[in-house]
Amino acid sequence: MTAKIIYLAHLRCESEHSDSGTCILSDAPKDNYGQGAAFSPTDLYATSLGQCMLTTIAILGKSKNINIEGACCYITKKMNPSPRKIAEIICELQFTSAGYSDTEKQFIEKTALNCPVALSLHPDIKKTVHFQYGKV
Missing domain, CATH: 3.30.300.20 (K homology (KH) domain)
Known part of the structure; x- marks a missing residue:
């Protein structure tokens, strides 16, 4: 497995890298109903x-x-x-x-x-x- 992705809420996901445990957030962009507070x-x-x-x-x-x-x-x-x-x-x-x-x-x-x-x-x-x- 490469990553585990969890849908948090409000068009935001958290992705966890399987080997390192490093996490990144992604948001839907503002022009597509998202917060735009992270990479889309x-x-x-x-x-x-x-x-x-x-x-x-x-x-x-x-x-x-x-x-x-x-x-x-x-x-x-x-x-x-x-x-x-x-x-x-x-x-x-x-x-x-x-x-x-x-x-x-x-x-x-x-x-x-x-x-x-x-x-x-x-x-x-x-x-x-x-x-x-x-x-x-």
Whole structure:
């Protein structure tokens, strides 16, 4: 089992990670009758893309001595109104180092675009990904 999810009330769920016991809350967004006091399920879905990109680059980059410490990813999720679903996820990946070689940049970008979450997204969801180096 990966997680246990409990519906609390008022469009809020608590999810407990099976291995660590770490808990996260999710709320329905304000524009869909929720409190908007926590990530919505679609926020978590979109955010997982950026987390997976950075984590996969860090894992695979380790053997190539590519250090991405301090890198960040800004996520913007755009919803389709009808049917209500994620239409686009925009990822702005920013890396603190401007000193990556062209080969290292190609590795970073290819790895990000082929991380497990990116490969698992429905093809109808538009993925817009920008890479910036030497900026955070």
